Amino acid sequence: MSRRSGVLEFAVLGLVRESPMHGYELRKRLNTSLGVFRAFSYGSLYPCLKTLVQQGWLAEEPGGDPGDPRGTPLSNRRAKIVYRLTAEGKERFEELLSQTGPDAWEDEHFGVRFAFFGQTSRDVRMRVLEGRRSRLEERLAKMRASMARTREKLDAYTLELQRHGMESVEREVRWLNELIESEREERDRRDQRDRGDTTT
Amino acid sequence: MSRRSGVLEFAVLGLVRESPMHGYELRKRLNTSLGVFRAFSYGSLYPCLKTLVQQGWLAEEPGGDPGDPRGTPLSNRRAKIVYRLTAEGKERFEELLSQTGPDAWEDEHFGVRFAFFGQTSRDVRMRVLEGRRSRLEERLAKMRASMARTREKLDAYTLELQRHGMESVEREVRWLNELIESEREERDRRDQRDRGDTTT
């Protein structure tokens, strides 16, 4: 069955979709370009690429550097393998993009989801953002409850740690609120335009 | 060799040190009391307890609930196992506490370290805080560099994600600055007192 839910699969599909790449470069992009992804090692990346090829979502293409203008592969100028997204792979990626279940709200997953928001419908975006927000609010509630229960018994450092932790979560909630608000505004503005914009 | 570096071991030793406990309660404390620890499952906790006993750091004690006043175990009123820290366990914990190497600065580890700061010398505290800070500053530098390189090519969402990520890190750096500053002040005040406080 190979649940293969992983963040890696998602990120790889999304990155390769933007432009074909070989593994080594893919890894750099995971670290830097999309700043928030964690640094996966080759030990995870290459096996993952293999299975994605097996699934038929990626296709291997031997050949020169895709970003390299001096075309003419004089003989077989490199053992590079360039991966590109197949039609099925694109479908798969879109399927992953459209999922708005609880998985999409977890810390790791959410980061990737957000990074690919540009390729998503506003509906999905709002659902993911709102899901994430309510998840964080649940977490906040628990933290507050636990703090109320244990406040007096804890030393200054533990307390400070909890305080800072809570503040971080609260801060992310505010961030989400802004994002949701701006999505809403955009949507409303668009609706108005579509209806003929009679009110001004 | 069983490197057993894990956060779990550290947290368990620290919690059991405060007061003997059985596994089930230990787990609740990992989730809530020390708010920041992640929620370990029993599947990790119980095996961990076992190995800690094997190492001689914890001792099992059958018997009633430690926080239960009605002593008299009528027959053998429960299959509970209460764990307490042995002398070697205390030594081990102190050894872990005194480590100021790079491990102590990693995200997960740092949280636990901080939670037990109350049991640490100011020297160690400052080293850990400063280590953590410089690690975050390295990270910031990388993020800034990467953003400078890729700014134009990225869509609004990716950019926003990076911006928010950077702001989070910057915020933690400010937090650390305050903590370090207050540690420094306390130290200076103490030094002054010890020297006779001639200047006023």
Next chain:
DNA sequence: TCGTTCATGTAACGCGTTACATGATTGC
């Protein structure tokens, strides 16, 4: 008595890393 929570454990698996092995290409 019957469901819930307390309490302990294990086996299979997921997902990733580390350390290792290999070799081509580039720049000095």
Next chain:
DNA sequence: GCAATCATGTAACGCGTTACATGAACGA
């Protein structure tokens, strides 16, 4: 020629989770 870095891969292991199994104690 030689070092650095680009580039691809694998085997062993670490560390944790899920799902399962078991049973005592408690409250309605």
